[in-house]
Amino acid sequence: MVRRACDNGNSSPGQKAILTSTPVELTEIGLETGILTNERQETVCSCGKQKWKIEARNNHCQYRCSCRKTESVVARDRDIFSQKRSLFGALWLWCSPLNVSPDKGGLVLGVDNRVMRDLFDQFRSWLSPLVDQLNDELLIGGQGQDVEMDEICFRSKTLDNCVLWVRYFAMVRRGSSKVFLAQLPYRVSKDFSFGSIQCEVHIKPTLSYALQELASVLRRDDGSFRLGAGSVCHTDSARAYKQLGVEDGPLFDGSFCNAKELKGLKLAHTNVKHKPPKPEFTKPFDVPVWQGIDDDWEVETRIGGTQKLDGFFASFRRDVGRQPFNTTGPTPKQADALEQGLHHRVRAFQCKFWMSGSDMFRVVGSLRKKERDDPGRASWSTLAEYLKVAEQCEQPKKRLAPDAGVGLLADSDRELDAGESQCSLLFDDDE
Numbered sequence: 225m226v227r228r229a230c231d232n233g234n235s236s237p238g239q240k241a242i243l244t245s246t247p248v249e250l251t252e253i254g255l256e257t258g259i260l261t262n263e264r265q266e267t268v269c270s271c272g273k274q275k276w277k278i279e280a281r282n283n284h285c286q287y288r289c290s291c292r293k294t295e296s297v298v299a300r301d302r303d304i305f306s307q308k309r310s311l312f313g314a315l316w317l318w319c320s321p322l323n324v325s326p327d328k329g330g331l332v333l334g335v336d337n338r339v340m341r342d343l344f345d346q347f348r349s350w351l352s353p354l355v356d357q358l359n360d361e362l363l364i365g366g367q368g369q370d371v372e373m374d375e376i377c378f379r380s381k382t383l384d385n386c387v388l389w390v391r392y393f394a395m396v397r398r399g400s401s402k403v404f405l406a407q408l409p410y411r412v413s414k415d416f417s418f419g420s421i422q423c424e425v426h427i428k429p430t431l432s433y434a435l436q437e438l439a440s441v442l443r444r445d446d447g448s449f450r451l452g453a454g455s456v457c458h459t460d461s462a463r464a465y466k467q468l469g470v471e472d473g474p475l476f477d478g479s480f481c482n483a484k485e486l487k488g489l490k491l492a493h494t495n496v497k498h499k500p501p502k503p504e505f506t507k508p509f510d511v512p513v514w515q516g517i518d519d520d521w522e523v524e525t526r527i528g529g530t531q532k533l534d535g536f537f538a539s540f541r542r543d544v545g546r547q548p549f550n551t552t553g554p555t556p557k558q559a560d561a562l563e564q565g566l567h568h569r570v571r572a573f574q575c576k577f578w579m580s581g582s583d584m585f586r587v588v589g590s591l592r593k594k595e596r597d598d599p600g601r602a603s604w605s606t607l608a609e610y611l612k613v614a615e616q617c618e619q620p621k622k623r624l625a626p627d628a629g630v631g632l633l634a635d636s637d638r639e640l641d642a643g644e645s646q647c648s649l650l651f652d653d654d655e
C-alpha cells in the first residue's frame with residue numbers, strides 16, 4: 225500500500241545532510257531532535273565541573289571536559305546506539321519510509337551488516353514498549369463511526385505434527401491511521417499426510433472461547449473499553465463477530481468475562497462473507513445505528529467489509545511477514561527470543577503506519593526526549609504535533625453512495641497479495 229508523501233513543514237535533516245555531515249554536525253542533529261542526551265546539560269564530570277565541549281576525532285566525536293576527561297557522545301544512549309561512532313545514518317535509514325534492509329543500509333553507510341542488524345534490533349526493542357503503551361491508550365470509533373475489525377496470523381513453531389500460529393487482532397476507524405493491534409492466544413493446526421496428499425486440520429475453538437477472546441481485546445486491563453459507544457462495526461463472518469450487533473447475545477449478557485457493561489456499547493454490525501463460491505468484499509447494508517441518546521436507533525446504509533484493514537494487513541505481511549520471523553528454533557529459549565523479535569517488528573511497523581506522512585526521525589526524537597524527562601509517560605499527547613500532520617494527510621473521504629462501493633475498493637492490494645487472503649481464510653469459522 226502506497227502512502228502519500230506529505231510535506232509537513234518540520235521535515236528531518238534530509239538524506240544529504242545525514243550522509244554528508246561531519247560527526248560534530250550529526251551530534252548537533254541528534255541533540256536538536258531529542259534523540260541524544262545532552263551531556264552538556266545533564267552530566268557533571270567526576271572533577272565536579274560541567275564544562276563539556278564537543279570535540280571532533282577522525283570519524284567520530286566525543287565530549288571533552290576542561291579536566292581533559294573524555295566521554296562518548298552516545299554514552300547515555302547505549303540503549304539504541306551501542307557503537308562508539310554516532311550512527312545516525314542507521315537510525316535515519318531505519319526511520320525512512322524506504323524500508324531499507326540492514327544489509328542494504330550497511331552498504332549505503334559502509335558499515336558491517338551485522339552491526340546494522342544489531343542497531344535495527346535495538347531501535348525496535350526500544351520503540352516496542354512505547355508502542356505497546358500508545359496502543360493501549362487508543363479509543364477506536366464512537367457514535368455513528370465506521371470501525372473495521374479483523375485478524376491476521378503468522379506461522380510459528382512446529383511441535384511434532386502440529387503448527388503453532390501467532391495471531392493478531394486489529395481494529396481501526398475508517399478515515400484514521402490509528403490501527404489498534406493486540407496479540408491473540410495461539411492457535412494450533414495439525415499436519416497430516418496420506419501418501420502424497422497433505423492436509424492441515426485446524427482445531428476450531430468453541431464459540432464461547434472465541435467470544436471470550438473478542439471481549440478480552442475490546443477492553444483494557446482496567447475494564448474500560450477500547451471501542452467507542454455507538455460504533456458501526458464491520459467484519460467478516462466469523463461467528464464471534466456476528467454477536468457484536470446482538471445486544472442480548474452471549475457477548476453482552478455477562479455469561480463470561482463479566483462484561484455486562486459491554487451492553488452499554490450499543491454497537492451496530494455488518495458482516496461480509498469471504499467464503500467461496502461468491503466471496504464478498506464490500507457491500508451495502510441497512511443497519512440500525514444508535515443515535516447517541518436514550519434508545520434512539522435509526523436504520524442507515526453503511527458499506528460493509530474490511531477493505532481498510534485488508535490494505536493494512538497487506539503491507540503488514542509484506543513488512544513483517546517476509547522477515548525471518550519463523551519461531552522454529554532448536555531450543556524453546558531461542559523460539560521465545562524469535563517470537564519477541566516478531567513482536568518488536570509488529571510494533572515498529574504499527575508505529576510507522578500511525579505516523580505515515582510524518583517524519584519518523586523526529587517522532588523517535590520526541591519519544592526519546594519524553595522518556596528522558598518523564599520516564600514511562602509517553603502518550604499520544606507527546607505526538608500531538610505529528611498527528612495534526614497525519615490528519616491533514618488523511619484526506620476526508622466522502623461517504624460512499626450506497627451502491628457505489630461494491631467490489632470497488634482494495635482490489636489492487638488484493639491482487640498483490642494472494643498469500644494474505646489464503647491466510648485470512650485459515651481459521652475462518654464462517655458459517
Ligand SMILES: [Zn+2]
Pocket residue numbers: 269270271272273289290291292293
Ligand atoms: Zn572534568
